[in-house]
Amino acid sequence: MAAAWHSVLRCALVCGAFIIGIHSHELQHRRSASGQLPARSSSSASVGGGGAVRTSGRSILEASAVAASTDSAAEARCPALSRDLLQSVAKQNTVMLAVANEKQWDFTLNWLEHLQAAEISYAVVAAADVLTSQRLAALGQACFEHIDDEIPKLGLTWGEEGWRRMTWAKVFVLDMVADWGFDIVVSDVDVVWFKDPTPLFTEHPNADLLFGEDGTQSLNEAGDAGLEVTSSPFHDFNTGVYLMRHGNRTTAWVHAWRQFFAKCTNHDQHCAYDLMRDEPGDGRDANDPRLHTGWKGQLWMGVMPPSIFMNAHTHYLQQLHKVKQVEPYAVHLTWTYNGAAGKRARLRDMGLWFDPPNYYSSGSFVTVDLDLPEKPPGYNDWNENEDMVTFYLETIHAQLQQAYVGMALAVASKRAFVLPTLQCYCEKLWYEVVRCRVVDAQAMPFPVPCPQDYLFDPAHYADNPVRHGTPMDIRESSFLDNERTPQEVKESLLIIQPSAALQCTDCVKEEPGEGGIMLLMVPPALPDAQLLPLLEPYSSYRVWRFSFAGVGSTQRAYGGFSDAAAAQAFDQRMEWMTTDFCCRREEEAPRYHKTDAIVVKLNMTSEFKYSAMSNAVTAQR
Template structure:
């Protein structure tokens, strides 16, 4: 009888050489509660033609799940919590030494490495792009919020003083002096020192951005005691959450990003998932795209006078704009609840951005996140976490993202099974019975006058239905001010 050996889960030089004889490797890591992120990450790495990639598992359950999905993986054998790692928490910071050790070993063994967080998707094969700068020891993504170039090259020196984001980075062996120091500093206080903060500090130690001699590209810079070369990857191609979902640089420039990283968002893990669904890059099970109960859609009403009020947008104007759209979404959720359908959220327009602190008050960028450009306002296709706590809505059970009907994974049979109708208020509660009985077989129900109706208080719902809906949504909320 033929006995097959289980694939290795070690992280050794021998295994990496067998996996990546070309010595180019992409790595990420996950725990048990982010396994669905790992599934999506691996799907795109394969689709992009990445020749060699691995996902590290920080716990046994994650390792077992990765093996079950036949995703190349390795055991990181950590003692990290198996739940969420809240940003800035000791468990969040404790991941740093493990990540740095992976970088240190991989480049010590002579590999070129792209390492990403599990919520930083690899959408295009990266190494051909990185090869354009053969003298770069590292290339990093950035939290800079204003692109300094419209081409596909590196960001200029106008962007290199903003925080480097280590959620997607490229390293060569020539980065070892910097990585060795980074490794040493984090090991001294592994639960309190933040790996990203320390990388930013160390990379800028004794650096000399004004020195351009010896650089293959003047957008590169001399880093870490002027001993090695670094660069900042295009924020339009290697996108953080603000640059992709709010400033929308790739969309404006007609570029296809290499990566989308769900930073700068407000809904924790549920918000990250929903944003990636909005971008049509999240991978759900097939049944998500064909819910048996069907879908409800409606055309949202957004008057130009609210989007562009006289005298310009103000805080009150922004609140009025969001409230106007939220009332319509509430009606949509109520009708979808009664009919048992999933509401496809409409595309929402936000007058102002959202931040953890006061927005910009500068004349040219009033209402934008500090450091972002004023031209991003108003924000069309505004991310839902800018105005709703998506996790409170149980999204997979209640709704679908605004881009759902244009997602290539939504079956043609769903898109072609469509009915259009108007609500007849004079029929009262019998109207919802008509919709269910006469139009229930259609996958997509478009109610063209829903935006004009307060479904909850119009008499369309019975008392029992109204109580059931308000009870279901009693914890739903959000903030847009």
């Protein structure tokens, strides 16, 4: 069963085009009733990009803000696709192609920021809707319109026909330009480029297609920056990042792939697998032996290892580029959870998301010093999956309880909460773990830093307060290490330490802390109504770092909310924003009496919750 879930869910949620317009990620096995091919050209009229705001000398985010404030932003649109347009931006006869829509706009800006930082100047974006067309034109970004008006009518939920057509959008664009003589780099907009990939065309002169690997393992030796040593059409390659050299072979392949849309009822990547693996042959290039024949033996294809064309797993968890001692070209935000919000959070975790300046400079913050678990001897060599899962759940719940205390103080003091670096001793997958890892990353050592999307649904941090309780203002664990966070924030730091040594409820004690940071000792277990007045003289400190070192238990550190309704609303949010751990192995579950706990809802309050404490106090009055 694990293999089946792996195949279905990985293709559904990891592979293929990046579609932010999808709000449901549940598996649905609905098939399209339509086999017709979308039209080759945009159905909407287009005009030139007059009045564009150039990005030279400023960041993409700054330019976007300026563009949004100009009258011309609502008038200018991307022009029609033409060979001259591509020629105007091509570098060494190469263009980078991407498709973007309104739902992806913040990802598109982030993608453009990283292109600018990497000095990649040959990107052209296909605008999939009018608003995106206007925004791109106002930025002065090379673009054209490719609008399929039928997509919204056909459904955007995973598995519906509109969703399928969205995944094929890059293929349709590629089909239109394949005969124009350009080498092409195809990129989704949930990709971060670190350096220009055009040298790969020179390094592999016989390659027709070079794909990114969709998995989490490379068998290349350390220092080997070449193609994946086991490269073949039967690799799970990814169609979100790849290079295509112009030529008769690739032109024929692209046209065949587009025509396959009418016959293959799946998303573009799955259908690319079917096509590439159709009588692929067994040839190896004499001069570049990691190139393999594919598609009836008619072209040469290769796969870049996930240490070089990375994903969120190999970059953030394994840091495979460091393990393999190679420089990555890009990271593609696959292997993340909870949709677009999860991708955005993971990019923030990695320090690769560009937020506006006030995200880093405005307001004040609370964070906590975690009392971290000690790794059991030999943990990384354990073979009993259930023992590892049990240890992970115990330790992550203890850490979440500590974060819960810090979040409560942040809410009470009207500050944002900076997540601590929580430690994960197990992975989260869409299917069962093996030794707490994905099956092809068994060498990954624990602990790893927990990504936000392992523990929380970031879309639930602040949505619908009436229904889901107190909204949270959350910053990622890397926030105080981010170069974009001002030094004046990082250096304005106060350590707050509840201490049982204080024999009072209305006093504090200042002591010099490590590195010259002030340590403020406060009485333990005070609720907000008593603690906040004591902290008021220290409100000018931008960062309050809460320490548990002076008390015997997490619960003794802070008493929470004096108001029962506030405590209830806070706990409601805590329950709403946590996500699930997945998954125990079904074949093991009966032996451990865990058949009802294959998937486990994570819990911020495994030891105590403030709403229960407030209710108890109210009942005693």
